[in-house]
Amino acid sequence: MRMSELSTATGVAVPTLKFYRREGLLHAGETTSPNQARYDESHVARVRLVRAMVEIAGLSTASAQRVIAALDDGGMPLNSLFGVAQRAVTMPAALAHPEPAAADGDGTAEPEAADGPGARIIAELCARRGWHVHAGNPGLAMAARVLDAYAQLGRDDLLATVGAYADAADTVARADLAAVSGAGSVTAMTDVVVIGTVLGDGLLAGLRRIAQESESQRRFSAPPASLAADPEESC
């Protein structure tokens, strides 16, 4: 198909497709004339993946490029691919690569080092649960910085939630890896690693918001039965 047909098939405008092509997010089509190329189903799939990463997971172009490069490097072991996908997601990037807020150029104090009390708590948690990971896993610093913040904010009581969060992480990780294992071909497995890792944070954050409001209603508000008559209620 031509680029205009690729646009129709994916719902992505031609100038955006050209942008994806320039930025290396979309592989070249088969050249049919000096000004024309032919695209196929692999391009349709790639455009959909790029769109999901950029528009739904909120990845920057640079992060999406790293994921695409890792996907195209067919020889990358699954664990390394997980690492690339894990590091790509926007929100945690602020945690994994902390930068002082660009408030007014003068900057704030350095962020806490990763060997604060939070890092110790996470190391103990890993030991207790039998979690084995490399020191470069971005989750170690992310989780430790949140725990350090709880302590600095004088909310040590929130440390009591860590066990439940770890249970939840285990539940999700098992489902993630079961999906990877069940995918069949190596190509499908790498797709599942990337798509599940990049988009899964958003699914989990979304469901957490639903469960939180529901649990809050249950504890602090009128019984759920009273909501049945509320036209605003959705589920």
Place this chain on the structure above:
Amino acid sequence: MRMSELSTATGVAVPTLKFYRREGLLHAGETTSPNQARYDESHVARVRLVRAMVEIAGLSTASAQRVIAALDDGGMPLNSLFGVAQRAVTMPAALAHPEPAAADGDGTAEPEAADGPGARIIAELCARRGWHVHAGNPGLAMAARVLDAYAQLGRDDLLATVGAYADAADTVARADLAAVSGAGSVTAMTDVVVIGTVLGDGLLAGLRRIAQESESQRRFSAPPASLAADPEESC
């Protein structure tokens, strides 16, 4: 204390404190002379909270302002405060308020409406689990858009993970609300709602990355015992 002492107490530079003050993120001190004000422990606590929101959770100044305004509105019911905090977190904002990628100005197709198949699956999930939330809960659209993306990417197999993700969300929400209930005073409860909601996504995303790598090692690599000799291993 003076602003310079507030800076020492919090590790945040004076120009940044002035920026927080200008942007309404920090309440006024007690004026002691036309050019000077006195600050107290409430300012220390507030600066730490703002710093955690901006630097650790990655909130924009505008999002942090909304959270602070909600906190300062002492009469806001806990459920509404949850909503404000839930909407503030950066990463999910891309999901809750979708905007086309600013690729080249021409724009891409409209994001899927919230009544796609994903929304139906989430509605059924809520009914099955007895989750009661209002239609405005940002998690509904976030979760639905991820499920729509799974389907569009031809990865319907990832829909099989939704049940486990919902279990995890329930586990986390129960721990969140237990922490809120246990906080004691109304002020402490609002603090726990805001801090736990804004920073909790990062904790969960971090632990998910650790559990994912660990589970991936367990399934696809050499047994964990072989890692004991790896100098790179951290936990």
